[in-house]
Amino acid sequence: MKSINKLQDYLSIGELSEMTGIGVHTLRVWEKRYGAPHSQRLPSGHRRYPKEEVPRLKAIASALESGYRASKVATATMEELQSLMGLAPFNKPQSGAELRKQDTLASDKTVVEGWIQLIHAGKDDELLNGFYEQFGRQGAINFICDFAVPLLERIGNGWETGELSVTHEHFASECLVSFLSEKWRQMNVRKSGPLALITTLPGESYSLGILMCAVITSLTNSKIMYLGVDNPIEEIVDASEKYNPELIVISISHKFDIVTSEKLTRQLRKKIDKDTSIVTGGKGSPCNIEGISYIASFQKYYNFLNEINQPHKSNHSIESVS
Ligand code: B12
Numbered sequence: 043m044k045s046i047n048k049l050q051d052y053l054s055i056g057e058l059s060e061m062t063g064i065g066v067h068t069l070r071v072w073e074k075r076y077g078a079p080h081s082q083r084l085p086s087g088h089r090r091y092p093k094e095e096v097p098r099l100k101a102i103a104s105a106l107e108s109g110y111r112a113s114k115v116a117t118a119t120m121e122e123l124q125s126l127m128g129l130a131p132f133n134k135p136q137s138g139a140e141l142r143k144q145d146t147l148a149s150d151k152t153v154v155e156g157w158i159q160l161i162h163a164g165k166d167d168e169l170l171n172g173f174y175e176q177f178g179r180q181g182a183i184n185f186i187c188d189f190a191v192p193l194l195e196r197i198g199n200g201w202e203t204g205e206l207s208v209t210h211e212h213f214a215s216e217c218l219v220s221f222l223s224e225k226w227r228q229m230n231v232r233k234s235g236p237l238a239l240i241t242t243l244p245g246e247s248y249s250l251g252i253l254m255c256a257v258i259t260s261l262t263n264s265k266i267m268y269l270g271v272d273n274p275i276e277e278i279v280d281a282s283e284k285y286n287p288e289l290i291v292i293s294i295s296h297k298f299d300i301v302t303s304e305k306l307t308r309q310l311r312k313k314i315d316k317d318t319s320i321v322t323g324g325k326g327s328p329c330n331i332e333g334i335s336y337i338a339s340f341q342k343y344y345n346f347l348n349e350i351n352q353p354h355k356s357n358h359s360i361e362s363v364s
Contacts, residue, residue, distance in 0.1 A: 052090040055081070062099040068112075076116040098123070108260075109228040125181045127261070150188050154196055161197070161206070161214045169214070173221045182225070182261055186254050186340055190218060194250065219249060226256035226266060235263030235351055236288035241278055242271045243294060243306045251293025251324045258340050259291065262347040275306065279313045288350065290320045298326030307331050321346070 058079075059066045070089075073081060079099060081089035101123040105115045108127065115123060153176060160169040177185040197214055200206035238259050240252050249271045259266050267285060269278070282290060290310075294303050303326050311320055311333045320334045323343065329336035337343045 049090075051093055052082070053093055053096075055089045055091070058091045058095065058099070061096050063103050064099055072112065072116045076113070078117045101127070107232055109231040122178070125178060127181075146188075150192065153189060154193050157193055157214075158196060158200065158206075161210050164213065166213070166217050169217050170221060173218070177221075177225065182257050183341060183344060186257060190222075190250075190254065193218070215250065219253060222250070222253040222257050226253070226260040226268075229257075229260035230266045233260075233263065233265040235265055237267055237285060238264045238289045238291055238347075239267045239269060239278075239281060239285065239287040240291045241269035241273045241281075242292060243298070243303065243310075244272055244274045245302075246271050246293075246295060246297065248293070248295040248297060251295060252291070254340060255291050255293055255323070255343065258344050259347060261344065263351045264289070264347060275309050275313065278310060282314050282318055286315075287318055289347075290314065290318060292320065292322045292327075294322055294324040294326040294328075296325040300326070300328055304328040304331065307334055319350070 053061070055066050055069055058064075059069060069079065072078060073089075079091055079095045081091050084090060098118075098120050101120060102115050102118070105118075105123055105127060106112065110126065115126070118126065153172070157169055157172055160166075160172065173185075173189075176189050180188065193214070197206060197211055201208070201211055240256050240259065242248070242252055252268070252271065256266055256268055267281070267287065269281060278290065281287075292307070292310075294307075298306075307320070307322060307328060308331055311331060314320060316333070321337055321343070322328070322331075322334055323337050323340075327336055328334075329338075335346070337346060
C-alpha cells in the first residue's frame with residue numbers, strides 16, 4: 043500500500059459518496075467485487091480515496107443512469123466512459139491532425155471491409171462484436187458517421203455490382219437494426235428532458251435512418267418516443283396531440299421522390315401544433331419547407347438537440363441546418 047502523504051488530497055468514503063451521488067455501501071461493494079474505486083486505508087482501518095476519483099465516479103453515475111451496468115463501468119477509465127456515452131475523448135491529440143485523419147480513414151475502411159467479409163460468411167456474432175467494439179472506441183456519433191453509414195453505402199455498392207445478394211443486405215441490416223435499437227433503448231431510460239417523437243412518413247420502409255436518429259437523440263437529455271416506420275399522417279398528428287412532443291424527427295429515404303415527400307411534409311406541418319418543431323433528414327428529404335428544419339448531418343442534428351435542450355432556448359428558430 044502506498045503511504046498517504048497529503049491527507050487533504052484524500053476523501054473519506056462519506057465525502058466521496060456525497061460528491062458523486064454513489065452510496066457508501068455501493069462504493070464498498072464495488073471495491074470488493076471489481077477492485078475499483080480503489081481505497082487506501084488509514085492505520086485506523088478507515089478508507090481514503092484520491093480526490094481525482096471524483097470526476098470518473100460522476101461519469102460512472104451518469105453512465106448508470108443511462109442504463110449501463112456497474113460491472114461494465116466500475117473499472118472504466120474516464121476516456122472509456124466518455125466514448126461509451128458518445129462523447130469525444132478527453133485528450134484528443136491536435137498535432138499532425140491531417141496525417142492522422144488519412145490514417146484513420148484508411149483504417150475505418152479496413153474495418154468496414156472486415157465487416158463485409160463477415161457478412162459474406164454469415165457471421166452475425168462477430169459482426170455484432172465488431173459494432174460493439176467500434177461503438178465503444180469511437181463513441182456513438184463517430185460510429186454512425188464513420189462506420190455504420192459507410193457500411194450501408196458499401197453494401198449498396200456491393201449489391202449493385204452483384205457482389206452481395208439481397209440476403210446479404212437483409213442479414214447485415216438486421217444486425218445493425220438490433221444493435222442500434224439496443225443502444226438507444228439502453229440510453230433512453232430515466233430521461234426526463236423534452237420529448238422527441240421519432241418516426242417516418244407513410245410508405246417508408248427504411249428504418250435505419252430513424253434508428254440512427256434515435257441513438258443520437260439518446261446522447262442528449264431528450265426523451266425518445268419511437269413510433270417506427272410507415273405511419274399515416276393522421277397517426278403522427280394524433281400522437282403529437284396526445285403526447286405533446288417538443289420535436290418530431292423524420293427520416294426520409296431515397297425511396298421518396300421529392301414531390302411526394304414535399305406534399306407529405308407540408309401536410310404534416312399544417313396539422314401539427316406550431317410550437318412543435320419538425321426536423322427531417324435523409325436522401326429523400328425536401329430542404330425548403332417553411333416551418334420544417336432540414337438537417338443534413340447527424341453531427342448537426344446533435345448540435346441542434348443540445349441547443350433546444352437548453353432551457354432558455356425553448357423558442358428556437360426553425361430553419362434549415364445544412
Ligand atoms: C439497408 C438497405 C435495405 C434494407 C432496409 C432495412 C431497414 N430496416 O431499413 C432492406 C434489406 C430491407 C432493403 C431492401 C431493398 N432495397 Co435496399 N438498401 C439498403 C441500403 C444498403 C442502405 C439504405 C439505408 O438504410 N440507408 C441509411 C439512411 C439513413 O441513409 P440516407 O437516406 O442516405 O440518409 C443519409 C443522411 O441524409 C442521414 N439521414 C437520414 N435520415 C436522417 C434524419 C435526420 C433527422 C438527419 C439529421 C439525418 C438523416 O443519414 C444518412 C447518412 O448520411 C441501400 C444502399 C445505399 N447506398 O443507401 C440499399 C438501396 C437503398 N436499396 C435498394 C433496393 C433496390 C432495394 C430493394 C428493391 C432490393 C430488393 N430487390 O429487395 C428492396 C426494396 C425494399 C423496399 N420495400 O423498399 C437500392 C435502391 C435503388 C433506388 N435508387 O431505387 C439501394 C440504393 C441499393 C443500390 N445501390 O442499388 N434495402
